Amino acid sequence: MKKVAFIINPYSAKKNYQPFVDSLKKRIEKANFYISESLEGTETFIKENFENTDIFVAVGGDGTISSVAKSLINTGKILAIFPAGSGNGFSNETNFTKNLDGLLAKIKACQFREIDTFKVNDQLSINVSGTGFDGKVVKEFEKTSRGFKNYIQVSIKTFFKYKPINVKFKSEKFKQHDGEYLMLNVANTRQFGNNAYIAPHASTVDGLVEIVLVKKFPLTYGALFATRMFTKNLKEDKYVTYLSVPEIEFSVNTKDWHLDGEYNEISSPVHIKVLPKSLKILV
Ligand SMILES: Nc1ncnc2c1ncn2[C@@H]1O[C@H](COP(=O)(O)OP(=O)(O)OP(=O)(O)O)[C@@H](O)[C@H]1O
Numbered sequence: 001m002k003k004v005a006f007i008i009n010p011y012s013a014k015k016n017y018q019p020f021v022d023s024l025k026k027r028i029e030k031a032n033f034y035i036s037e038s039l040e041g042t043e044t045f046i047k048e049n050f051e052n053t054d055i056f057v058a059v060g061g062d063g064t065i066s067s068v069a070k071s072l073i074n075t076g077k078i079l080a081i082f083p084a085g086s087g088n089g090f091s092n093e094t095n096f097t098k099n100l101d102g103l104l105a106k107i108k109a110c111q112f113r114e115i116d117t118f119k120v121n122d123q124l125s126i127n128v129s130g131t132g133f134d135g136k137v138v139k140e141f142e143k144t145s146r147g148f149k150n151y152i153q154v155s156i157k158t159f160f161k162y163k164p165i166n167v168k169f170k171s172e173k174f175k176q177h178d179g180e181y182l183m184l185n186v187a188n189t190r191q192f193g194n195n196a197y198i199a200p201h202a203s204t205v206d207g208l209v210e211i212v213l214v215k216k217f218p219l220t221y222g223a224l225f226a227t228r229m230f231t232k233n234l235k236e237d238k239y240v241t242y243l244s245v246p247e248i249e250f251s252v253n254t255k256d257w258h259l260d261g262e263y264n265e266i267s268s269p270v271h272i273k274v275l276p277k278s279l280k281i282l283v
Contacts, residue, residue, distance in 0.1 A: 002108075003032075003054045003055070004032070004055045005032045005033070005034070005055075006031065006032065006057045006082075007057065007060075008021065008035045008036060011060075012059075012084045012086075020082065020084065021035075023100050027100065028104075032049065042068060043070075046068065046071040054110070055078045055107055056071075056072060056079060057079075057103070058081050059084050062087060062089055062127050063262045065079070065081055065091065065126060065127075066090075066125065066262070069117065069124065069126050074275070078280045078281065079280065079281050079282065080103065080281070080282040081094065081096040081282075082098065083096055086146055086148065086194075087192060087194050088194075089194075089261070090260070092191060092193070093127070106283070112281060113205075113281060113283050114277035114278070114279065114281075115278075116188060116207060116209075116274050116275065116276050116279075117279050119271070119273045119275065121267075123259055125186065125260055126260055127187075128185055128188065128189065128191070128192050129185070129186050129258060131165060131256060131266070132181055132184055132254070133158065133159070133183040134183050134258060135183070135257045137155050138262070139256055140157070140158055148194060164181055165180070165252050165254050166181075166253045167181055167184055167252050168250060169250045170248075174248065177213060182214045182215060182216040182217070182239075184211065184213055185198050185210075186210070187210040188209055189202055189204055192261070196229050197229055198212055198229060199234075199242065200232035200233070205277070207276040207277075208274060209245060209246075209272060210242050210243070211245060211248060211272070212240060213243070215239040215241075216239075249269055250268075250270055251268035252268055252270060253268075255267055
């Protein structure tokens with residue numbers, strides 16, 4: 001069996017990680033696992049175990065996976081996931097489930113593929129990052145006890161108060177898209193999480209990200225927009241424009257971003273760049 005280390009985020013989703021630890025201990029004698037108290041803790045653990053580990057398993061949501069992936073980019077090490085977040089966008093898109101025996105079988109087989117990731121200025125993103133409405137939603141959501149219900153409540157409240165963002169592209173080629181938007185997202189995979197497909201045609205192996213520009217729509221349109229998002233039909237929506245690019249630069253009049261669902265401040269100009277095939281992931 002390949003050498004494997006588990007990084008468990010005790011703050012993910014329902015903070016109910018003990019059953020996972022118990023199951024792991026039952027299946028692997030002397031399992032190498034780490035309950036991470038911080039991003040720095042994860043970084044140090046990976047550094048200390050780097051030489052003697054082939055596969056790092058992130059146990060958590062997209063934020064946790066991203067924090068582990070950061071140390072594995074363009075190295076020979078393989079990322080695996082036990083999904084334990086509230087949205088689990090990235091793990092849904094990379095075929096990881098909550099079946100521990102299935103995961104251990106995959107670890108034993110040790111097959112992997114290489115996928116793209118991207119940078120937002122100097123920060124790594126693996127799934128979907130964005131600014132505008134959903135950057136603000138994530139900021140407000142982080143003040144709640146999280147969960148899908150809080151996410152919907154915060155989204156509706158924020159919608160009423162929200163002023164569109166102003167986006168200006170650097171390249172002449174994209175100037176026609178300068179303007180006011182409800183939100184701008186950058187998608188490496190198809191979904192935010194919870195099967196909300198913001199970019200249903202996105203691929204993690206095409207060397208491109210989808211820049212998703214969403215014009216502000218009337219609240220009454222929200223239900224149709226959401227239906228299209230959950231049924232993978234957003235591509236035909238008149239309020240949405242997609243730009244498929246390997247790299248792009250723009251300015252936006254807010255610093256409120258979410259990177260893989262975690263609130264971050266990002267200053268303009270914003271440079272988005274795909275890192276093609278930069279992450280080895282267990283299949
Ligand atoms: N490696 C880590 N160690 C400790 N805490 C982390 C780590 N990575 C992220 N966090 C913090 O833990 C919290 C939850 O993280 P995560 O995004 O993994 O779960 P989630 O929000 O429940 O899931 P999802 O992103 O799928 O909705 C975040 O507030 C984040 O700041």
